[in-house]
Amino acid sequence: MNGRLEGRALWTVFAALMLGMFLAALDQTIVSTALPTIVGDLGGLNHLSWVVTSYLLASTVSTPLYGKLGDMVGRKPVFLVAILIFLAGSMLAGLSQSMTELIGFRALQGIGAGGLMVSAQAIIADIVPPRERGRYMGLIGSVFALASVAGPLLGGFLVDSLSWRWVFYVNLPVGALAVLIVVTRLHLHTPTVRHKIDLLGAALLSAGVASLILVTTWGGSQYAWGSTTIFGLAVAGVLLLVAFVWQETRAPEPILPLxxxxxxxxxxxxxxxxxxxxxxxxxxxxxxxxxxxxxxxxxxxxxxxxxxxxxxxxxxxxxxxxxxxxxxxxxxxxxxxxxxxxxxxxxxxxxxxxxxxxxxxxxxxxxxxxxxxxxxxxxxxxxxxxxxxxxxxxxxxxxxxxxxxxxxxxxxxxxxxxxxxxxxxxxxxxxxxxxxxxxxxxxxxxxxxxxxxxxxxxxxxxxxxxxxxxxxxxxxxxxxxxxxxxxxxxPLRTTVAPVAEASSEEALAGATPEPRLQQPAVRRAGAAP
Missing domain, CATH: 1.20.1250.20 (MFS general substrate transporter like domains)
Known part of the structure; x- marks a missing residue:
């Protein structure tokens, strides 16, 4: 593909990215109306909240890691890995035979969902200049609005018409379509510089965030706010995040550059x-x-x-x-x-x-x-x-x-x-x-x-x-x-990347800058919905 994505090609890729984000947002809410039926089938009432919490926890913890990985190894492969993880989690969640299995596979879904949210918005930043990006960001906001309403309604319909398992299976054909479009239509530059992943920083951040989310999830419900469990998790979360900040000051390639x-x-x-x-x-x-x-x-x-x-x-x-x-x-x-x-x-x-x-x-x-x-x-x-x-x-x-x-x-x-x-x-x-x-x-x-x-x-x-x-x-x-x-x-840039910076980075990588990253934005009639 020569030049920057434009017209129908751009909107086709954007639609695929929207589908991926829609699935990730939808699965935050679609399960709610199916929970009573799931408990009736699998049991495990005491662990019911974890069906939602495991997804939230995994998606939040994984979010910063996907952002850095996309910058390091390229956004297209990271997006594809994220959606494949999400679809694998969806299929396995639908096949679950116990509440423990369902909670674990919902966490797997969440790991994929964190990447879908971030990678889709970052890819849009790669293919659309900031000056034109506003109209696309507005549509992304509408995806979250639609998913929050459609989730409970679609979940209730699927439970009544088919089975609670279809709450998860419904992701498979939609996700497969998004994968097909991204594989065949999206062509992004993949960095060729070797990177060193800050594994310690990733571990500290994940553990710290997980601890604090458990504090906010369990506090006042499973455990009293003054309980040893909540206090211990809060202290652990703060100490782990302090250690994360310290690690980021000394890491060659930090997860979050301070x-x-x-x-x-x-x-x-x-x-x-x-x-x-x-x-x-x-x-x-x-x-x-x-x-x-x-x-x-x-x-x-x-x-x-x-x-x-x-x-x-x-x-x-x-x-x-x-x-x-x-x-x-x-x-x-x-x-x-x-x-x-x-x-x-x-x-x-x-x-x-x-x-x-x-x-x-x-x-x-x-x-x-x-x-x-x-x-x-x-x-x-x-x-x-x-x-x-x-x-x-x-x-x-x-x-x-x-x-x-x-x-x-x-x-x-x-x-x-x-x-x-x-x-x-x-x-x-x-x-x-x-x-x-x-x-x-x-x-x-x-x-x-x-x-x-x-x-x-x-x-x-x-x-x-x-x-x-x-x-x-x-x-x-x-x-x-x-x-x-x-x-x-x-001022909002009218190019996807400054020419000087793109050229210098590519020179360091021993590669040739792609023209689509340097061409100025051209206002096109009929480009907006």
Missing amino acids: GLFRSRVFAVSNAMGFTIGMAMFGAIVFIPLYLQLVYGASPTSSGLRLLPLMAGLLVAAIASGRIISRIGRYKIFPIVGTAVLVLGMFLLSRLGVGTAPWLASVYMAVVGIGIGLVMQVLVLVVQNDVQPRDIGVATSTATFFRSMGGSFGVAIFGTIFATRLADQLAQLPRSVTARLGSGVHLQPEQAKQLPPLVHADFLQAFAQSLHGVFLWGMAIAAIPAVLAWLLKEV
């Missing part, structure tokens, strides 16, 4: 990603619970009722991406997006037992618009800020900080909610609290069985507790709203 954080753009963008992840994931996880308890919606119906939020995210992400590509400036979008997110969190804090469904939909749409205006823009910003040799690391770091922020957000807001709910219930008569216990683990179906007066008291206590969660979400969302003003606007 020098990148000397750039204000890189540091501010990742700080924003972390805090937005906290506010977004931490608060939004309670919206389906509100819909189920207050409006009596089924799990599937509550997924559909999230459509306004996802529609707001989708429209804002695509529109902002197209505008960025047109004007070549991005700073206004994080500023406006974070301000809208703060407003959206405040509006969610006004949700009550008597709130009309249409008004709740408006509030959710506002939150979606705020997220859509800022989330994918941050990835574009860090990619534009670093040298092409660090694109993979920059992409994986942005994804990693957002995921870690989400994990901490879910844990922190879960604790806030549980504490406030316990305080609210303590104010009710003993005859009511005797039926409710702590109230935290009360399922929507159980709540419906309560006597009318007890049910009404519980809903009021639940709504009051949610107010605090969303107000804290608003406070945390205010942090990136301030940081957005500190974000320096760096």
Whole structure:
């Protein structure tokens, strides 16, 4: 293939990358509606949460490693390895005969998923200049929005129509199509310089991140926050990450070059990603619970009722991406997006037992618009800020900080909610609290069985507790709203890689620079969707 990918060839490859990312995002949510059926078939109720946790843990831990590997050995082979691992995990998960096997194969899926998320976005950075990349990043944001809604719906349909095993088998034909397109249509330069992988750094980072994610997953549920297990994991996680930072200062080729954080753009963008992840994931996880308890919606119906939020995210992400590509400036979008997110969190804090469904939909749409205006823009910003040799690391770091922020957000807001709910219930008569216990683990179906007066008291206590969660979400969302003003606007490059740097790197590698990496971007009619 001569020259840079353009027109139909570019959109064909982009579609394959989107399919890969869609599968990875879909498998975060598609299992939820199948869990009761899986337990009925395989047993292992006590380990049920690990079906979700193992996937989250493996995908988050593997994210930084894939970014560095892509920079070192080439993104196409890394993407193909990731999707093959993901598909192998999907097939084996579908064939599982015990809960232990399913948890292990879900972890294998997660290892592949971490590479799909990072490699796909890094490949887009290889084939599309930053100035044009906004429109594509907007579409990537829409993939996550679609997957979050489609996951529970598709999972429920497959369980009802076929079997829970098809929740995993459905990935195989879609993934095979993505592999075929990438193998035959995507031609990227593969570095020829020999690299030394920082294995110790990778091990320290993986162990440290795993420990902290287990703290946020287990704290307040399996173990009390003050328990020896949680305290030990927290201390171990912090010490391992300190050791990782020390290792990165002395490694010839660090997994995460700490020098990148000397750039204000890189540091501010990742700080924003972390805090937005906290506010977004931490608060939004309670919206389906509100819909189920207050409006009596089924799990599937509550997924559909999230459509306004996802529609707001989708429209804002695509529109902002197209505008960025047109004007070549991005700073206004994080500023406006974070301000809208703060407003959206405040509006969610006004949700009550008597709130009309249409008004709740408006509030959710506002939150979606705020997220859509800022989330994918941050990835574009860090990619534009670093040298092409660090694109993979920059992409994986942005994804990693957002995921870690989400994990901490879910844990922190879960604790806030549980504490406030316990305080609210303590104010009710003993005859009511005797039926409710702590109230935290009360399922929507159980709540419906309560006597009318007890049910009404519980809903009021639940709504009051949610107010605090969303107000804290608003406070945390205010942090990136301030940081957005500190974000320096760096002109978006109109080439995929600076000619001088690409030439010097290729000369060192003893290879010839590929023309597609040096040609300036040409605005093409009909290139955008």
